[in-house]
Amino acid sequence: MLQLLDFTGQNIIATKADDLLGLKDYEKIHPFIHNIINTGNKVRWYFEMDDDSNSGSTGFWEDGVIEINYGSMKFTHSDDIEVIAIVGDKKWEKCMKSIMKPFKNAKVVYFEMAEKEKAKAWIINNEK
Template sequence: MLRIIELTNKNTIATKASGKLRKEDIEKIHPLIHAILDKGMKVRWYFEMDNFTGWDLSGLWEDLKMDTAHAKDYEKIAMVGDKKWQEWITQFMKPFTNAEIKYFNIDQKEDAKSWIESQ
Protein backbone atom coordinates (compact mmCIF):
# COMPACT_ATOMS: atom_id res chain seq x y z
CA MET A 1 0.00 0.00 0.00
CA LEU A 2 1.16 3.53 -0.77
CA ARG A 3 -0.12 6.35 1.40
CA ILE A 4 0.34 10.02 0.51
CA ILE A 5 1.65 12.03 3.46
CA GLU A 6 2.03 15.79 3.81
CA LEU A 7 5.16 17.87 3.43
CA THR A 8 5.21 21.62 2.94
CA ASN A 9 7.04 22.15 -0.36
CA LYS A 10 4.90 22.71 -3.45
CA ASN A 11 7.05 20.40 -5.55
CA THR A 12 7.42 17.55 -3.04
CA ILE A 13 5.55 14.27 -3.14
CA ALA A 14 5.71 12.43 0.17
CA THR A 15 4.67 8.80 0.47
CA LYS A 16 4.79 5.95 2.95
CA ALA A 17 5.00 2.46 1.47
CA SER A 18 4.07 -0.69 3.39
CA GLY A 19 3.52 -4.27 2.32
CA LYS A 20 3.65 -4.81 -1.44
CA LEU A 21 3.04 -2.01 -3.92
CA ARG A 22 0.58 -2.72 -6.71
CA LYS A 23 -0.10 -0.99 -10.02
CA GLU A 24 -2.95 0.99 -8.41
CA ASP A 25 -0.55 2.36 -5.80
CA ILE A 26 1.87 3.65 -8.41
CA GLU A 27 -0.96 5.15 -10.47
CA LYS A 28 -1.82 7.44 -7.50
CA ILE A 29 1.46 9.28 -8.09
CA HIS A 30 0.95 10.17 -11.79
CA PRO A 31 -1.42 13.14 -11.22
CA LEU A 32 0.83 14.47 -8.44
CA ILE A 33 3.88 14.39 -10.71
CA HIS A 34 2.02 16.10 -13.54
CA ALA A 35 0.62 18.80 -11.25
CA ILE A 36 4.21 19.71 -10.25
CA LEU A 37 5.50 19.57 -13.83
CA ASP A 38 2.61 21.74 -15.03
CA LYS A 39 3.90 24.45 -12.66
CA GLY A 40 7.28 24.31 -14.40
CA MET A 41 8.97 22.70 -11.39
CA LYS A 42 11.01 19.54 -10.89
CA VAL A 43 9.71 16.79 -8.62
CA ARG A 44 11.11 15.96 -5.20
CA TRP A 45 10.00 12.64 -3.72
CA TYR A 46 10.18 11.59 -0.08
CA PHE A 47 9.68 7.78 -0.08
CA GLU A 48 9.40 6.23 3.39
CA MET A 49 9.37 2.43 3.67
CA ASP A 50 7.58 0.96 6.71
CA ASN A 51 7.30 -2.84 6.63
CA PHE A 52 7.73 -2.49 2.88
CA THR A 53 8.25 -5.81 1.11
CA GLY A 54 8.55 -4.65 -2.51
CA TRP A 55 6.28 -4.71 -5.53
CA ASP A 56 4.00 -7.25 -7.10
CA LEU A 57 4.77 -7.81 -10.80
CA SER A 58 2.27 -5.27 -12.19
CA GLY A 59 3.36 -2.72 -9.56
CA LEU A 60 7.03 -3.15 -10.46
CA TRP A 61 6.26 -2.77 -14.16
CA GLU A 62 4.17 0.39 -13.56
CA ASP A 63 6.90 1.86 -11.33
CA LEU A 64 9.59 1.18 -13.95
CA LYS A 65 7.47 2.77 -16.68
CA MET A 66 6.79 5.85 -14.56
CA ASP A 67 10.43 6.24 -13.50
CA THR A 68 11.64 5.87 -17.08
CA ALA A 69 9.11 8.37 -18.44
CA HIS A 70 10.01 10.93 -15.77
CA ALA A 71 13.73 10.25 -15.29
CA LYS A 72 14.64 13.88 -16.07
CA ASP A 73 11.72 15.35 -14.10
CA TYR A 74 13.01 14.45 -10.63
CA GLU A 75 15.25 16.81 -8.69
CA LYS A 76 15.70 14.93 -5.40
CA ILE A 77 14.61 11.58 -4.03
CA ALA A 78 14.89 10.70 -0.33
CA MET A 79 14.58 6.97 0.35
CA VAL A 80 13.92 6.18 4.02
CA GLY A 81 14.02 2.60 5.29
CA ASP A 82 15.47 0.07 7.66
CA LYS A 83 16.64 -2.82 5.48
CA LYS A 84 19.88 -3.38 3.57
CA TRP A 85 18.03 -4.23 0.32
CA GLN A 86 16.22 -0.88 0.53
CA GLU A 87 19.57 0.90 0.68
CA TRP A 88 20.74 -1.23 -2.26
CA ILE A 89 17.70 -0.22 -4.35
CA THR A 90 18.61 3.43 -3.74
CA GLN A 91 22.07 2.81 -5.22
CA PHE A 92 20.56 0.84 -8.12
CA MET A 93 18.32 3.81 -9.09
CA LYS A 94 21.13 6.37 -9.43
CA PRO A 95 22.20 5.66 -13.03
CA PHE A 96 18.61 5.92 -14.25
CA THR A 97 17.85 9.49 -13.19
CA ASN A 98 19.44 12.91 -13.02
CA ALA A 99 18.01 13.37 -9.52
CA GLU A 100 20.09 13.57 -6.39
CA ILE A 101 19.16 10.41 -4.47
CA LYS A 102 19.96 9.75 -0.81
CA TYR A 103 19.17 6.88 1.49
CA PHE A 104 18.32 7.55 5.15
CA ASN A 105 17.77 5.05 7.95
CA ILE A 106 14.29 5.18 9.47
CA ASP A 107 15.66 6.89 12.59
CA GLN A 108 16.88 9.71 10.31
CA LYS A 109 13.49 10.45 8.73
CA GLU A 110 13.38 14.01 10.09
CA ASP A 111 16.79 14.61 8.48
CA ALA A 112 15.42 13.16 5.23
CA LYS A 113 12.40 15.51 5.35
CA SER A 114 14.68 18.49 5.96
CA TRP A 115 16.99 17.44 3.12
CA ILE A 116 14.19 16.90 0.58
CA GLU A 117 12.76 20.36 1.33
CA SER A 118 16.10 22.19 1.41
CA GLN A 119 17.50 24.18 -1.50
Template sequence: MLQIIELTNDNVIASKAYGKLRKEDIEKIHPLIHAILDKGMKVRWYFEMDNFTGWDLPGLWEDLKMDTAHAKDYEKIAMVGDKKLQEWITQFMKPFTNAEIKYFYIEQKEDAKSWIESQ
Protein backbone atom coordinates in the same frame (compact mmCIF):
# COMPACT_ATOMS: atom_id res chain seq x y z
CA MET B 1 0.16 -0.15 -0.25
CA LEU B 2 1.22 3.43 -0.88
CA GLN B 3 0.00 6.20 1.37
CA ILE B 4 0.45 9.84 0.36
CA ILE B 5 1.64 11.90 3.32
CA GLU B 6 2.06 15.63 3.46
CA LEU B 7 5.11 17.86 3.40
CA THR B 8 4.97 21.61 2.91
CA ASN B 9 6.80 22.30 -0.38
CA ASP B 10 4.86 22.67 -3.64
CA ASN B 11 7.14 20.34 -5.55
CA VAL B 12 7.46 17.51 -3.00
CA ILE B 13 5.61 14.22 -3.19
CA ALA B 14 5.74 12.45 0.15
CA SER B 15 4.73 8.82 0.35
CA LYS B 16 4.94 5.88 2.71
CA ALA B 17 5.12 2.34 1.30
CA TYR B 18 3.92 -0.73 3.21
CA GLY B 19 4.16 -4.34 2.06
CA LYS B 20 4.02 -4.80 -1.72
CA LEU B 21 3.21 -1.99 -4.13
CA ARG B 22 0.64 -2.69 -6.82
CA LYS B 23 -0.14 -0.95 -10.10
CA GLU B 24 -2.96 0.99 -8.41
CA ASP B 25 -0.48 2.34 -5.85
CA ILE B 26 1.88 3.64 -8.52
CA GLU B 27 -1.02 5.20 -10.44
CA LYS B 28 -1.71 7.45 -7.40
CA ILE B 29 1.56 9.25 -8.11
CA HIS B 30 0.89 10.20 -11.77
CA PRO B 31 -1.45 13.14 -11.10
CA LEU B 32 0.86 14.44 -8.37
CA ILE B 33 3.84 14.43 -10.72
CA HIS B 34 1.88 16.19 -13.46
CA ALA B 35 0.57 18.84 -11.05
CA ILE B 36 4.18 19.71 -10.14
CA LEU B 37 5.36 19.66 -13.76
CA ASP B 38 2.44 21.89 -14.79
CA LYS B 39 3.83 24.52 -12.38
CA GLY B 40 7.16 24.37 -14.23
CA MET B 41 8.93 22.72 -11.31
CA LYS B 42 11.00 19.55 -10.90
CA VAL B 43 9.72 16.75 -8.67
CA ARG B 44 11.21 15.95 -5.28
CA TRP B 45 10.09 12.65 -3.79
CA TYR B 46 10.22 11.61 -0.13
CA PHE B 47 9.76 7.81 -0.16
CA GLU B 48 9.47 6.21 3.29
CA MET B 49 9.45 2.42 3.54
CA ASP B 50 7.75 0.61 6.43
CA ASN B 51 7.90 -3.18 6.10
CA PHE B 52 8.22 -2.58 2.36
CA THR B 53 8.70 -5.82 0.45
CA GLY B 54 8.84 -4.52 -3.14
CA TRP B 55 6.35 -4.64 -6.00
CA ASP B 56 4.05 -7.19 -7.51
CA LEU B 57 4.79 -7.69 -11.23
CA PRO B 58 2.16 -5.23 -12.59
CA GLY B 59 3.26 -2.69 -9.96
CA LEU B 60 6.92 -3.04 -10.92
CA TRP B 61 6.06 -2.62 -14.61
CA GLU B 62 3.97 0.51 -13.88
CA ASP B 63 6.76 1.96 -11.73
CA LEU B 64 9.36 1.32 -14.44
CA LYS B 65 7.15 2.98 -17.07
CA MET B 66 6.56 6.01 -14.83
CA ASP B 67 10.24 6.36 -13.89
CA THR B 68 11.32 6.08 -17.52
CA ALA B 69 8.75 8.60 -18.73
CA HIS B 70 9.75 11.10 -16.03
CA ALA B 71 13.49 10.40 -15.75
CA LYS B 72 14.41 14.06 -16.28
CA ASP B 73 11.56 15.43 -14.17
CA TYR B 74 12.94 14.39 -10.77
CA GLU B 75 15.31 16.66 -8.87
CA LYS B 76 15.80 14.81 -5.57
CA ILE B 77 14.63 11.53 -4.08
CA ALA B 78 14.93 10.77 -0.37
CA MET B 79 14.71 7.06 0.37
CA VAL B 80 13.93 6.37 4.03
CA GLY B 81 13.83 2.90 5.52
CA ASP B 82 15.48 -0.27 6.59
CA LYS B 83 19.19 -0.91 6.10
CA LYS B 84 18.48 -4.17 4.23
CA LEU B 85 16.89 -2.24 1.39
CA GLN B 86 19.31 0.68 1.28
CA GLU B 87 21.70 -0.37 -1.41
CA TRP B 88 19.22 -2.41 -3.45
CA ILE B 89 16.53 0.29 -3.77
CA THR B 90 19.03 3.09 -4.37
CA GLN B 91 20.90 1.11 -7.02
CA PHE B 92 17.61 0.01 -8.60
CA MET B 93 16.42 3.60 -9.07
CA LYS B 94 19.65 5.19 -10.38
CA PRO B 95 19.37 4.06 -14.00
CA PHE B 96 15.86 5.52 -14.24
CA THR B 97 16.54 9.10 -13.15
CA ASN B 98 19.05 11.93 -13.15
CA ALA B 99 17.88 12.96 -9.68
CA GLU B 100 20.09 13.15 -6.65
CA ILE B 101 19.12 10.09 -4.59
CA LYS B 102 20.01 9.86 -0.92
CA TYR B 103 19.23 7.10 1.57
CA PHE B 104 18.29 7.77 5.20
CA TYR B 105 17.70 5.30 8.00
CA ILE B 106 14.20 5.43 9.50
CA GLU B 107 15.49 7.20 12.61
CA GLN B 108 16.80 9.95 10.29
CA LYS B 109 13.45 10.67 8.66
CA GLU B 110 13.33 14.25 9.96
CA ASP B 111 16.74 14.83 8.33
CA ALA B 112 15.37 13.33 5.11
CA LYS B 113 12.39 15.69 5.17
CA SER B 114 14.69 18.67 5.72
CA TRP B 115 17.00 17.53 2.91
CA ILE B 116 14.20 16.98 0.38
CA GLU B 117 12.82 20.46 1.07
CA SER B 118 16.20 22.25 1.10
CA GLN B 119 17.69 24.10 -1.83
Protein backbone atom coordinates in the same frame (compact mmCIF):
# COMPACT_ATOMS: atom_id res chain seq x y z
CA MET C 1 0.22 0.32 -0.46
CA LEU C 2 1.62 3.79 -0.93
CA GLN C 3 0.23 6.52 1.32
CA LEU C 4 0.62 10.24 0.75
CA LEU C 5 2.08 12.05 3.74
CA ASP C 6 0.93 15.43 5.02
CA PHE C 7 3.90 17.42 3.74
CA THR C 8 3.08 16.63 0.11
CA GLY C 9 2.73 19.97 -1.66
CA GLN C 10 4.40 22.51 -3.91
CA ASN C 11 7.07 20.40 -5.67
CA ILE C 12 7.25 17.66 -3.00
CA ILE C 13 5.62 14.26 -3.16
CA ALA C 14 5.93 12.60 0.25
CA THR C 15 4.99 8.93 0.43
CA LYS C 16 5.13 6.03 2.83
CA ALA C 17 5.12 2.42 1.67
CA ASP C 18 3.73 -0.03 4.19
CA ASP C 19 2.62 -2.96 2.10
CA LEU C 20 3.08 -4.54 -1.33
CA LEU C 21 3.65 -1.98 -4.07
CA GLY C 22 2.65 -2.15 -7.70
CA LEU C 23 1.48 -0.24 -10.73
CA LYS C 24 -1.55 1.26 -8.94
CA ASP C 25 0.78 2.92 -6.45
CA TYR C 26 2.70 4.65 -9.22
CA GLU C 27 -0.61 5.69 -10.77
CA LYS C 28 -1.61 7.24 -7.43
CA ILE C 29 1.26 9.73 -7.52
CA HIS C 30 1.18 10.32 -11.28
CA PRO C 31 -1.32 13.25 -11.09
CA PHE C 32 0.89 14.93 -8.47
CA ILE C 33 3.85 14.65 -10.83
CA HIS C 34 1.83 16.35 -13.57
CA ASN C 35 0.73 19.14 -11.22
CA ILE C 36 4.34 19.85 -10.30
CA ILE C 37 5.82 19.77 -13.80
CA ASN C 38 2.96 21.96 -15.07
CA THR C 39 4.29 24.69 -12.74
CA GLY C 40 7.72 24.41 -14.37
CA ASN C 41 9.30 22.68 -11.37
CA LYS C 42 10.98 19.33 -10.92
CA VAL C 43 9.66 16.75 -8.45
CA ARG C 44 11.26 16.16 -5.06
CA TRP C 45 10.21 12.71 -3.80
CA TYR C 46 10.35 11.60 -0.16
CA PHE C 47 9.93 7.79 -0.10
CA GLU C 48 9.64 6.20 3.36
CA MET C 49 9.49 2.42 3.80
CA ASP C 50 7.78 1.02 6.87
CA ASP C 51 8.38 -2.71 6.98
CA ASP C 52 7.10 -2.85 10.56
CA SER C 53 3.55 -2.38 9.33
CA ASN C 54 0.63 -3.63 11.39
CA SER C 55 -1.34 -4.44 8.24
CA GLY C 56 -1.05 -8.18 8.82
CA SER C 57 0.68 -8.76 5.49
CA THR C 58 4.22 -9.96 5.03
CA GLY C 59 5.30 -6.38 4.42
CA PHE C 60 6.02 -4.87 1.04
CA TRP C 61 8.96 -7.16 0.39
CA GLU C 62 8.73 -10.71 -0.88
CA ASP C 63 12.09 -12.49 -0.90
CA GLY C 64 13.83 -9.10 -0.93
CA VAL C 65 12.16 -7.94 -4.15
CA ILE C 66 9.59 -5.18 -4.35
CA GLU C 67 6.46 -6.18 -6.26
CA ILE C 68 6.79 -3.91 -9.27
CA ASN C 69 6.57 -5.21 -12.80
CA TYR C 70 8.98 -2.90 -14.61
CA GLY C 71 7.93 -4.44 -17.91
CA SER C 72 4.45 -2.90 -17.69
CA MET C 73 5.46 0.38 -16.07
CA LYS C 74 6.36 3.34 -18.20
CA PHE C 75 8.44 5.86 -16.29
CA THR C 76 7.51 8.69 -18.61
CA HIS C 77 8.51 11.26 -16.01
CA SER C 78 11.88 9.89 -14.94
CA ASP C 79 13.54 13.10 -16.12
CA ASP C 80 11.08 15.19 -14.10
CA ILE C 81 12.30 13.84 -10.74
CA GLU C 82 15.03 16.06 -9.29
CA VAL C 83 15.86 14.36 -6.00
CA ILE C 84 14.70 11.30 -4.09
CA ALA C 85 15.08 10.78 -0.35
CA ILE C 86 14.67 7.11 0.49
CA VAL C 87 14.06 6.42 4.18
CA GLY C 88 14.17 2.91 5.56
CA ASP C 89 16.07 0.14 7.23
CA LYS C 90 19.72 -0.07 6.13
CA LYS C 91 19.12 -3.60 4.79
CA TRP C 92 17.08 -2.19 1.89
CA GLU C 93 19.56 0.46 0.72
CA LYS C 94 21.25 -1.47 -2.08
CA CYS C 95 17.97 -2.92 -3.35
CA MET C 96 16.17 0.44 -3.33
CA LYS C 97 18.97 2.26 -5.12
CA SER C 98 18.73 -0.41 -7.81
CA ILE C 99 14.94 -0.04 -8.03
CA MET C 100 15.28 3.73 -8.42
CA LYS C 101 17.61 3.39 -11.43
CA PRO C 102 14.91 4.47 -13.92
CA PHE C 103 15.15 7.90 -12.30
CA LYS C 104 18.73 8.24 -13.56
CA ASN C 105 18.85 12.04 -13.52
CA ALA C 106 17.66 12.33 -9.92
CA LYS C 107 20.00 12.63 -7.00
CA VAL C 108 19.11 9.69 -4.72
CA VAL C 109 20.09 9.83 -1.04
CA TYR C 110 19.37 7.02 1.40
CA PHE C 111 18.51 7.78 5.02
CA GLU C 112 18.01 5.27 7.81
CA MET C 113 14.70 5.42 9.68
CA ALA C 114 16.38 7.19 12.62
CA GLU C 115 17.27 10.00 10.16
CA LYS C 116 13.67 10.55 9.02
CA GLU C 117 13.58 14.19 10.15
CA LYS C 118 16.90 14.87 8.42
CA ALA C 119 15.48 13.39 5.19
CA LYS C 120 12.37 15.58 5.44
CA ALA C 121 14.52 18.67 5.96
CA TRP C 122 16.68 17.69 2.97
CA ILE C 123 13.62 17.44 0.70
CA ILE C 124 11.79 20.50 2.06
CA ASN C 125 14.80 22.85 2.15
CA ASN C 126 15.80 22.08 -1.42
CA GLU C 127 19.25 20.96 -0.37
CA LYS C 128 21.14 19.23 -3.15
